[in-house]
Amino acid sequence: MFKTLTTFEFKLHVRNFFTMFFALAFPVMMLLLFGAMYGNEPSSLTGDRGTVDLMLPAYTCMIVAVTGLMSLPLTVANYREQKILKRFMATPIQPMQILVSQVVVNSITTVAGIGLLLVVAKLVYSVQFFGNVLTTLMAFLLVMISMFSLGLVIAGVTPNARAATSLAFILYFPMLFLSGASIPLYIMPKGMIVISKLLPLTYGVRLLSGVWLGDNLLDYGLELAVLVGITLVCVGLSTRFFKWE
Numbered sequence: 001m002f003k004t005l006t007t008f009e010f011k012l013h014v015r016n017f018f019t020m021f022f023a024l025a026f027p028v029m030m031l032l033l034f035g036a037m038y039g040n041e042p043s044s045l046t047g048d049r050g051t052v053d054l055m056l057p058a059y060t061c062m063i064v065a066v067t068g069l070m071s072l073p074l075t076v077a078n079y080r081e082q083k084i085l086k087r088f089m090a091t092p093i094q095p096m097q098i099l100v101s102q103v104v105v106n107s108i109t110t111v112a113g114i115g116l117l118l119v120v121a122k123l124v125y126s127v128q129f130f131g132n133v134l135t136t137l138m139a140f141l142l143v144m145i146s147m148f149s150l151g152l153v154i155a156g157v158t159p160n161a162r163a164a165t166s167l168a169f170i171l172y173f174p175m176l177f178l179s180g181a182s183i184p185l186y187i188m189p190k191g192m193i194v195i196s197k198l199l200p201l202t203y204g205v206r207l208l209s210g211v212w213l214g215d216n217l218l219d220y221g222l223e224l225a226v227l228v229g230i231t232l233v234c235v236g237l238s239t240r241f242f243k244w245e
Contacts, residue, residue: 001092001097002097002100002101005097005098005101006101006104006105009098009101009102009105010105010108013071013075013105013106013109016071018070018071019066019067019070019071019109020109022062022066022070023063023066023067023071023109023110023112023113024109024112024113024116026062026066027059027060027062027063027113027117028116028117028120030055030059030062030182031052031055031056031059031117031120031121031125032120032124034051034052034055035051035052035124035125038051038052039051039052039125040052040053040125040126040127049213050125050127050128052121052125052127053127053128053130053213054184054209054213055184056117056118056121056127056212057205057208057209057212057213058180058181058182058184058205058208058209059117059181059182060114060117060140060208061143061179061181061201061204061205061208062176062181062182063110063113063114063117064110064140064143064144064147064204065147065172065175065176065181065201066172067106067107067109067110067113067147067148068106068110068144068147068148068150068151069147069150069151069154069168069171069172069175070151070168070172071106071109072102072103072106072148072151072152072155073151073152073153073154073155073158073164073168074155074161074164074165074168075102076098076099076102076152076155077154077155077158077160077161077163077164077165078161078164079098080155080160080243080244081160081161084098085098085244086244099152103148106148107144110144129212130212130213130214131211131212131213131214131215132211132214135211135216135217136208136211136212138217139207139208139211139217140208142204142207142224142227142228142231143204143207143208143227145231146200146204146227146228146230146231146234147200147201147204149230149231149234149235149238150171150200150230150234151168152234152235152238152242153234153237153238153241154167154168154171155238155242156237156238156241156242156243157237157241174195174199175199175200175201175202178192178195178196178199178202179196179199179201179202179204179205180196180202180205180206180209181201181205185202200226200227200230203222203223203226203227204223204227206220206223207220207223207224207227210223
């Protein structure tokens with residue numbers, strides 16, 4: 001039953017142009033744009049690393065943000081507003097299975113987007129990986145869990161799909177452009193850098209970029225603390241305030 005539900009949800013999911021564009025196409029476009037501008041030759045300005053090598057982990061955070069903050073909460077909020085979750089209560093499918101299937105579907109989209117990004121980066125710019133696979137995977141999972149938990153809070157506390165859309169946009173676009181996920185922080189004015197410290201995704205970008213380049217996971221205690229804290233708080237809030245109808 002759950003497999004059938006997830007398959008159905010995935011078919012609906014891939015028809016969402018916004019999600020597919022920003023999860024699959026937009027990161028690749030940004031990669032090609034900045035790659036064409038700066039190339040991937042090591043530079044003293046980038047710590048003797050290539051620009052694409054530096055930006056690739058940040059672009060993976062961009063993908064996590066669109067699935068976790070836009071796709072997941074908007075779908076769930078829309079289902080609640082249309083009474084879909086309530087109707088499922090009268091069937092063998094439980095509403096919780098809807099949430100789990102949405103997490104699975106959006107996780108698949110996230111991995112697919114990152115996979116496409118990595119293939120393009122490797123083929124076009126010969127991008128290099130300097131870190132440990134297991135450490136990087138752990139960092140990625142923490143970033144994804146924290147963003148998904150924040151998305152569930154948006155879905156849980158907003159009264160309808162319109163309010164969920166507004167709140168998701170308010171959170172998503174500042175994090176997209178001011179966290180380092182799309183534009184490097186080192187080229188931004190100091191005022192923007194100060195603002196970036198208020199955005200959860202900034203810490204995800206720092207963490208994932210660091211371990212991608214070979215740093216030790218424990219070197220990022222602040223980033224780990226912020227992301228774990230966000231996850232715990234958001235899980236608690238979504239559990240407390242989530243409404244099925």
